[in-house]
Amino acid sequence: MTTRLLGALHQTEDLPHAVRAQGVDLSRHELLGRAAGVAREIAGRRMVAVEATPTLDTMVVVAGALLAGVPVVPIPPDAGELERAHILGDSGAELIDAGPGAVSNDVPDEPDGAAPALVLYTSGTTGAPKGVVISRAALAADLDALAEVWQWTPEDTLVHGLPLFHVHGLVLGVLGPLRIGSRLVHTGRPTPQAYAAAPGTMYFGVPTVWSRVCAAPSEARELSKARLLVSGSAPLPAPVFEDLRALTGQAPVERYGMTETLITVSARADGERRAGHVGLPVPGVETRVVDDAGQAVPPGAEIGHLQVRGATLFDGYLGHGRPERDGWFETGDVATIGADGWHRIVGRASTDLIKTGGYRVGAGEVEDALLLHPAVREAAVVGTPHPDLGEQITAYVVAEGATERELIDFVAAGLSVHKRPRVVHLVDGLPRNAMGKVQKAALR
Structure with missing residues (x-):
């Protein structure tokens, strides 16, 4: 070019x-x-x-x-x-x-x-x-x-x-x-x-x-x-x-991608496209997933914190430098990288990684399961405080003709039981920003 x-x-x-x-x-x-x-x-x-x-x-x-x-x-x-x-x-x-x-x-x-x-x-x-x-x-x-x-x-x-x-x-x-x-x-x-x-x-x-x-x-x-x-x-x-x-x-x-990294992962025009997945790193970009201690997670393993490095990264925040370690930028997102290199973004670590009863559950997986129900049009899942579990899985759902119990059981039948929502709130709509992202802080 x-x-x-x-x-x-x-x-x-x-x-x-x-x-x-x-x-x-x-x-x-x-x-x-x-x-x-x-x-x-x-x-x-x-x-x-x-x-x-x-x-x-x-x-x-x-x-x-x-x-x-x-x-x-x-x-x-x-x-x-x-x-x-x-x-x-x-x-x-x-x-x-x-x-x-x-x-x-x-x-x-x-x-x-x-x-x-x-x-x-x-x-x-x-x-x-x-x-x-x-x-x-x-x-x-x-x-x-x-x-x-x-x-x-x-x-x-x-x-x-x-x-x-x-x-x-x-x-x-x-x-x-x-x-x-x-x-x-x-x-x-x-x-x-x-x-x-x-x-x-x-x-x-x-x-x-x-x-x-x-x-x-x-x-x-x-x-x-x-x-x-x-x-x-x-x-x-x-x-x-x-x-x-x-x-x-x-x-x-x-x-x-994100503002700080531009677009770093994508499916290809001439390649496979998978629902719920965002593809492979673009040329000039490297990615990895690390655990809570900062150690790299092997491909195909559990979810972790997504890090990125390469030519597309920003210079830093205005008036400040770029936070990184050995060139790796912490995106703040949690993800999985399959054995074939395909990426699935679970969501933001601050809102979409739910630690419940000793399990780590990605909100996006539960949202996808809810959306498979024919009555559900929109779904957002967050972790809310729970005295025994630490966090409980709580869902906000736009649906017609479905009950809270029905949706909880539907997820439990499709995913592991510990990934089911403990609470489902039936709502008229979800708060979103100009780019269509659900504003989960407003839900809380």
Whole structure:
């Protein structure tokens, strides 16, 4: 791949419809000209921030900042006053207007790959959001790895409607096409109707998106013309995986990553796809699972703490270094790695590894078992304090026509008895964030 981070923008051959958003098209050269205008305006600044609306303007500003070598901080457009003030105050970034600006033919030389490119703020589930500093080299390494495992080429058209302030929507969904050279159609919102109306070869979505696509069979069948449906940002429930396969004729590709590591594990475009599993490490990335004492767990053994190292890792938290040991970054997730190298993500160590009566139980396994019940539409499992067991398995379930006792017995029949929920709460819905992840702290 090219040494330029946004290599496709510099190609001499223009692409008339390189990027489309809100029904407006920009050619490759038009996008480069507008981005170069932004680069000239902000040159020399320490860091800039942009309100990351799902628009062409946001894409232009981010591209312009990357051309100028100025780190850019995307701010969620729905951020509350306190969150916005924290991000701007913590980063010291200057908020710039994302409206139409001047066009320039003067394209600056790109800086060294070690230079910071993005500062993405975490969701703040364990305190105030932290700024994750990601280098240009890490972005390039990850996008090139994904181009290989997904067979992503300039001939592709990527369609998605994801937010532009996360790795999924911004790094993969915008910078990917601008590096690889594929076309991009951003649908504004990731609705089944919008996806079906936008012909493409690749579609990106989070589990909530794919669940809604499956609930709209006629729209789902339109996606059968694509070659790749990619799911990420949260575990894809097995029933949704199977519904997608039935409706589109292909199983989705699942992948795993986080803000601090980018995308590190994925199923392959030309390989097997397994429900509940996220595949193998991408090129340039190593993974391992360790026990509570930090000792490596052999492949095929029990669940443990997932660690990652490689070229895609972040530089550190803004104002701090990168916590690691011998180059290994502790993801905070628990996982299993099979004897064949396939990864299954159990969940967050803080919420999804339940220690009950001397057993270690992954919440995700119990959730998958609950979702196999025909009445269950959503399920979230957590550990709650118990005077005898230490923690008890507690489930929050959206279901119609099922009782608590019926669901407990259903899990006990499919899994080991000690993995059954002791308590099942029947609820109307589960709290989720913008990327579709269940907010388990709110359940507690």
